[in-house]
Amino acid sequence: MSNNEIESSTSNEKKRKRVKEEEEEEELGEISPDGSYFSPPMAPRHPSQNDPLSQTFTEEDLPLTPNTVTSPPPPSGQENNLISSRSFKGCSKFDDYEPIKKIGEGTFGEVSTAKHKPTGRTFALKKILMHNEKEGMPITALREIRILKALKHPNVISLFEIAFQKGDRQIRRRGSIYMVFPYMDHDLSGLLDNKNVRITAAQIKSYFQQLLRAVEYLHSCNILHRDMKTSNILIDNQGNLKLADFGLARDFERDNKEREYTNMVVTRWYRPPELFMGAVKYDESVDMWGVGCVFGELLKRRPILTGQSDIDQLEKIFMLCGTPTMADWPEHINLPAYKSTISAIKSSYSKSFSERFSSLHKEEANLLELFLEMNPLKRISAKKALEHEYFITYPLPAQPGSKDFSPFPTSHEYQTRQERHKAEAEAEAKRASTTRNDGNWRGKDRREYDGRWKDERDSRVS
């Protein structure tokens, strides 16, 4: 199985719905017994220098804020013309871009490269999928934009602007909104999957150091990413890494341990054990498990925990880390789904980490083990991980922008997935024609292949 075929029992639709509900509860207040919303008193915010979400936005900071209209008021009946001639700060016309090709597809959007006509620069445009047109811009996209605008770090993707494409009734085209990002040559999933790419130990160290810096920054801003995985990590040919896809990110209350968040987050292969056991009170440690899975994948060049279902994933975690005990993780028995998950796993396992990762260097294995700690309270933080001796032993981390990095063939998860599907289809077609010669042909046609591909794509969860 490949890195790209990440399955999850959490359907995309369910996940989207839950995140949306979470946001609505937050914005509108709690649901009263009769089902209607009532607003709670405003929670006090404690602004801190490091918390970008506590900064007060001015109108100018907000996306889609109309610039002041300076022209005289229009004669009555011409208001529509005024609306269409308004420009918005941080928002441009889609016509300024010349689409090139599709490079990604996910739960919350579709990503294409495009040339910015005025500058000739290449950008990545993520189309915001409108799952329910009547509700307008999805709340998940608004949250993603709000968080992206608040963040500024060399290892976090920056939002260049929002591009708007007007609908056209004549050709039955709906209006679309795009997030515009600087184009990055690769995502880490595509890069690790590409057989023509050789990545040195010093480059791995550099990528991982940059990832940890991004995560340390996010957590210092009280933001959880909640979708840590290799396809959300972007890399350019100079060796710069940027963490992307803030579609599931949110701010969290560090000092409020009773605060509950949605449990339906993080792609299965990167999801920590406490989430499988139903945890809803969590913190930045949920991201650190995923960071560890990415580190293992960088070192082994393939995903390290690849469950076929949620229970299978948890069992695989137990096989690696050992079935949890009261001594090393006393709180696990209080988790909401502890009983149902534990009873579904019949065997008891002892830890097999050292055998499984015996080929790694001492510092690599030692650091990896600190992320793959089942007890979230004991799991290493990004800040501490950056101080680990792995980063000061030879080979030292390669330097982005130096001759330590030379261009790799462009690699994105979407492209490698397409290529694999093509190869699979060819193999299948060959097999089918052989079977037909044997007289057992079942009449497989292209539509059936398409159906299978679609099912695969829909079961992939971000």
Ligand SMILES: Nc1ncnc2c1ncn2[C@@H]1O[C@H](COP(=O)(O)OP(=O)(O)OP(=O)(O)O)[C@@H](O)[C@H]1O
């Ligand atoms: N700035 C960029 N430069 C190059 N490629 C990008 C860029 N942004 C996104 N991509 C590509 O598009 C893919 C999907 O983007 P993104 O993860 O933001 O969307 P998504 O809909 O949230 O995806 P998913 O649900 O699969 O996580 C990425 O894995 C990457 O391959």
Ligand SMILES: [Mg+2]
């Ligand atoms: Mg993604």
